[in-house]
Amino acid sequence: MAATAPSGGTRQSARERILDTAFRLFYAHGPRGVGVDTVIAESGVAKATLYKHFPRKDDLVLAYLDTVDQAWFGALRAAARAAGDEPRDQLVGLFGALGTACRREGYHGCAFINTAAESAPGSDIHARTVEHKTVVRAWVTELARRAGARDPDRLARQLTLLLDGGLAAGVLDADPSAPAEARAAAEALVAAACPRPTA
Amino acid sequence: MAATAPSGGTRQSARERILDTAFRLFYAHGPRGVGVDTVIAESGVAKATLYKHFPRKDDLVLAYLDTVDQAWFGALRAAARAAGDEPRDQLVGLFGALGTACRREGYHGCAFINTAAESAPGSDIHARTVEHKTVVRAWVTELARRAGARDPDRLARQLTLLLDGGLAAGVLDADPSAPAEARAAAEALVAAACPRPTA
DNA sequence: AAACTAACAGACAGGTCTGTCTACCAACAG
């Protein structure tokens, strides 16, 4: 999801260099589109070192997904908090993270959707992508509940659909109107689903 | 996007067999996840024959995208028509295609989003996926205009975001609640965007 | 009958992929 790579000012350990490089390359080309040799070359690490930290390439992909999960979920929470204390406002505010991500150089849609598209449905990697979406939706559901939504599950599903739509559109083109319209639609849906205006 | 493969009852030509097989395999595993040899083996065709009809693998992928485009766009139009003559109802009705696709065996999300995720942004293939989404959105925009929407572009953008969200969710899991909620959200958005109720 | 067309069958080249292995080096702890 086009989040910032974890940066380190000081000299990084081999593990960190591998993860940073993998993050950058995997997000840009998809895990399947990047060979282990490329990660090795660009991170300036020995092959044995990479395979010591990540015995199989899939382990590296899972670590990459964990990194993205933290970054993106963090961005969503930050955007929600920035919208104020009212859960109702936060439900709309979290779409700010979408706009921020979309404007970032090299934005290429949702890392989880993109990775899920190229992984087998039963695999560990696919399961991890599903898990991420489940956790995010659970968080939105809780927010919807606190916002007094008539049916929090329903509102959360609708909002995450919009969010995923905005992210999915990002893999095609990074048109900034998508996040803006997603936010506007979210406002309408929240207004329709929460009985009494909080203010 | 999980549309039906073109079927032929009689003996198919080599070209048709190649396209049908490519459709099935590419949709299930992604174009990059299927080797030309596999397409050859499963379609029972000689290698020279495949390369005669499709000089490069990319040509086969483009033909695959054309097939999906026809099938999915056709399904959208059919679902819209099935909802009646009122453009307003058609805007909601087109989401029926999402539910139908989602319930199909082997449903795996949107072929265009999935393919775009694994293709380079400047490539022919990527351009074709963008073109498809553009055409669909233009069609929805026209529908929104005929429905008397205050801002047809805006409503179309919001509805296609929902549609893409529903399709993107399909690559994670084929939960049938997603299409249902997408449709419900579409109803709310259409109601909010079209000034006077038609009836 | 002869020529042409479409397809089949499969070897082959040249490249890339993952993952394993050997050998070496530098820092540091006891």
Add this chain to the structure above:
DNA sequence: CTGTTGGTAGACAGACCTGTCTGTTAGTTT
């Protein structure tokens, strides 16, 4: 001084990838 830890450098195996090439077979047209 010696053993351990963490890293570098790169050869190697075995599989798979795309795309080309040779040769054969069957049906159709002239």
